[in-house]
Amino acid sequence: MSAITLVEAVTQALAYELKHDKNVVLMGEDVGVNGGVFRATAGLQEKFGSDRVMDTPLAESMIAGVGIGMATQGMRPVCEIQFMGFIYPCVDQIINHAARLRNRTRGRLTCPMVIRAPFGGGIHAPEHHSESTEAIFAHMPGVRVVIPSSPARAYGLLLAAIRDPDPVIFLEPKRIYRLVKQEVPDDGKALPLDTCFVLREGTDITLITWGAMTHETMQVAEQLAHDGISAEVIDVATIKPLDTDSILQSVAKTGRCVIIHEAARTCGVGAEIAAQISEKALDRLHAPVLRVTGYDTVMPYYKQEDIFMPSVQRIRDSVDVALAY
Amino acid sequence: MNNNKKSVASFEIFYYEYLNEKGELIGELPGALQNNPELWQKFYRYLVLNRIYDETAIKLQRTGQLGTYPPTQGQEAIGVGMGMAMHEDDIFVPYYREPGTHLTRGVKMEELYTFWGGDERGNNFTKGTRDLPDCIPIGTQSLHGAGIAMAMKLRKEKRAVVVSIGDGGTSQGNFYEAINFAGVHQLPLIFVINNNHWAISVPTELQTHAQTFAQKGIAAGVPGEQIDGNDIFAVYHHVRQAIDAAHQGKGPYIIEAITYRMGDHTTADDASRYRPGNELDENKDKDPIKRLRTFMAAQNLWNEAKEKALYAEVKAEVDAAVQKYLSNTAAPATDIFDYMYDTWPESYHEQRDEVIAYHGGEA
Numbered sequence: 001m002s003a004i005t006l007v008e009a010v011t012q013a014l015a016y017e018l019k020h021d022k023n024v025v026l027m028g029e030d031v032g033v034n035g036g037v038f039r040a041t042a043g044l045q046e047k048f049g050s051d052r053v054m055d056t057p058l059a060e061s062m063i064a065g066v067g068i069g070m071a072t073q074g075m076r077p078v079c080e081i082q083f084m085g086f087i088y089p090c091v092d093q094i095i096n097h098a099a100r101l102r103n104r105t106r107g108r109l110t111c112p113m114v115i116r117a118p119f120g121g122g123i124h125a126p127e128h129h130s131e132s133t134e135a136i137f138a139h140m141p142g143v144r145v146v147i148p149s150s151p152a153r154a155y156g157l158l159l160a161a162i163r164d165p166d167p168v169i170f171l172e173p174k175r176i177y178r179l180v181k182q183e184v185p186d187d188g189k190a191l192p193l194d195t196c197f198v199l200r201e202g203t204d205i206t207l208i209t210w211g212a213m214t215h216e217t218m219q220v221a222e223q224l225a226h227d228g229i230s231a232e233v234i235d236v237a238t239i240k241p242l243d244t245d246s247i248l249q250s251v252a253k254t255g256r257c258v259i260i261h262e263a264a265r266t267c268g269v270g271a272e273i274a275a276q277i278s279e280k281a282l283d284r285l286h287a288p289v290l291r292v293t294g295y296d297t298v299m300p301y302y303k304q305e306d307i308f309m310p311s312v313q314r315i316r317d318s319v320d321v322a323l324a325y
Numbered sequence: 326m327n328n329n330k331k332s333v334a335s336f337e338i339f340y341y342e343y344l345n346e347k348g349e350l351i352g353e354l355p356g357a358l359q360n361n362p363e364l365w366q367k368f369y370r371y372l373v374l375n376r377i378y379d380e381t382a383i384k385l386q387r388t389g390q391l392g393t394y395p396p397t398q399g400q401e402a403i404g405v406g407m408g409m410a411m412h413e414d415d416i417f418v419p420y421y422r423e424p425g426t427h428l429t430r431g432v433k434m435e436e437l438y439t440f441w442g443g444d445e446r447g448n449n450f451t452k453g454t455r456d457l458p459d460c461i462p463i464g465t466q467s468l469h470g471a472g473i474a475m476a477m478k479l480r481k482e483k484r485a486v487v488v489s490i491g492d493g494g495t496s497q498g499n500f501y502e503a504i505n506f507a508g509v510h511q512l513p514l515i516f517v518i519n520n521n522h523w524a525i526s527v528p529t530e531l532q533t534h535a536q537t538f539a540q541k542g543i544a545a546g547v548p549g550e551q552i553d554g555n556d557i558f559a560v561y562h563h564v565r566q567a568i569d570a571a572h573q574g575k576g577p578y579i580i581e582a583i584t585y586r587m588g589d590h591t592t593a594d595d596a597s598r599y600r601p602g603n604e605l606d607e608n609k610d611k612d613p614i615k616r617l618r619t620f621m622a623a624q625n626l627w628n629e630a631k632e633k634a635l636y637a638e639v640k641a642e643v644d645a646a647v648q649k650y651l652s653n654t655a656a657p658a659t660d661i662f663d664y665m666y667d668t669w670p671e672s673y674h675e676q677r678d679e680v681i682a683y684h685g686g687e688a
């Protein structure tokens with residue numbers, strides 16, 4: 001077994017489900033012959049045919065709406081939106097239909113669909129190709145929002161997302177699509193949704209993050225270890241619904257917490273996590289919960305995107321504030 | 326002669342009617358409609374049922390027993406004709422003014438009242454069909470229809486989808502996206518555009534400069550036609566014809582059915598604010614129910630006694646549905662959580678527990 005990248009793990013999971021569940025179909029722009037602009041569906045149309053891996057007309061709302069229609073009849077569409085910056089036409093379909101279908105029919109119809117989209121900055125992409133707006137979806141009752149941060153978690157969580165009986169927004173951190181390689185057995189084993197992953201155990205401070213930011217956060221944890229400070233790193237993975245228990249357990253142990261996300265600060269998922277901690281673990285805190293995030297600005301064009309992105313230095317500085325409090 | 330140009334595309338839209346507003350046949354009835362008094366009377370019964378259901382809904386709303394409700398008066402022939410033209414395993418994807426289709430397809434009347442009475446259980450059609458419930462966000466259902474038709478095509482099923490949409494709905498991007506997708510994949514998908522001349526207060530000339538709504542499909546390679554939507558024979562025949570063609574793999578089709586919304590947009594609207602003076606009166610003469618009755622009376626199939634008996638029977642049926650609706654037991658408070666996901670997420674349990682503390686229910 002050779003080591004694979006995160007994006008290859010996505011392909012591996014898609015291929016596994018296409019092979020094992022005849023109701024699974026992939027649709028999106030350029031997912032067919034071209035294999036996706038990030039190669040996430042490379043080779044799949046050749047292997048499974050154009051009825052299972054479909055190039056669609058260039059209309060994102062259509063991709064979501066058609067997927068919903070298919071899902072109402074028991075199919076399991078996996079829709080690719082080429083970049084998160086183009087997902088907004090789908091928001092109507094997701095909020096008004098995908099998220100509500102089970103509830104408004106009292107379970108008569110359901111919507112087992114996945115919408116995949118690469119997201120986040122740091123690859124020097126053109127305008128509209130670098131945003132992190134996961135909080136928009138996390139706010140919507142009725143969907144799940146899942147973000148992997150490693151090849152193994154991309155494989156296991158995507159399998160879980162496709163098998164989940166409800167709609168899942170599956171956001172892929174494209175900056176780390178090819179950053180690391182890992183051996184990922186193609187055993188069809190899903191990882192649990194609605195569950196945080198502890199990437200590193202520690203006792204002095206809890207660092208909570210997801211997606212590409214796990215990379216910088218782990219670097220900070222390494223630095224801290226050198227300085228004799230034991231940091232626990234939590235990859236939230238499913239940002240909706242939040243695994244609040246795991247977060248609270250960690251914060252109760254360490255008494256200090258820094259939340260790191262690439263998305264803009266106001267009403268970001270970090271705000272929800274901080275609120276949960278303040279409601280349920282205030283008496284365990286030795287310091288205020290701090291956030292290191294993108295700013296409340298439009299995502300800058302790539303020459304200035306580094307200013308926006310939380311850096312190792314910015315994370316470390318906030319950790320030092322929390323530790324010194 | 327100009328050699329620099331040549332015609333590369335052209336189109337024509339045909340209009341069809343069989344039973345005019347005076348209740349007279351124009352030419353011969355097509356296909357299965359010919360010499361089929363049993364079918365004509367079935368149409369008539371459902372039209373009357375739809376109208377009394379509708380009048381009753383308005384009364385229930387006015388007396389505080391139903392929520393805001395969109396009346397269907399005047400356009401019953403589209404809903405009923407479309408529903409009766411469909412085969413049982415076709416799928417209906419409605420907008421929100423087609424109770425006639427739901428009723429002909431076996432949705433219980435009390436379920437329709439339950440939906441408009443602010444209770445999600447009304448959409449849990451106990452008949453167990455996979456028809457979609459009414460769709461309120463305008464035009465968005467078009468894409469669901471396309472997706473369902475795609476599922477049928479992928480599964481190689483001989484079935485079709487009928488999407489209903491209003492004239493205003495065809496201004497939505499989702500409508501164009503759906504017909505475009507349906508054209509590309511030659512899906513078994515029929516759009517019935519219910520052109521009732523008004524989108525709340527906005528008239529058709531402010532929706533489009535196109536001569537017809539039927540031609541909106543042309544740009545997507547989807548053929549279409551226009552019919553008299555108050556002529557149930559036209560609705561039934563043309564929708565059935567389009568469905569049967571779709572079953573044979575002939576692809577999508579658009580039928581613009583011309584009717585007139587005799588009522589307000591909803592019970593929260595007052596059409597007298599925007600409807601020109603005598604427009605309503607002019608359209609009353611085109612009533613789909615009246616013209617079918619006139620036709621059947623001329624054939625000696627209908628008379629005053631039959632009319633009275635039918636109204637009594639239908640009123641009793643509607644009353645029984647109202648009684649069932651009004652005697653719905655209250656839904657458990659925890660229902661607001663229990664259908665959000667297959668399993669209510671662990672981390673949200675305290676919200677559900679809070680509702681139990683305030684309103685009762687099972688943990």
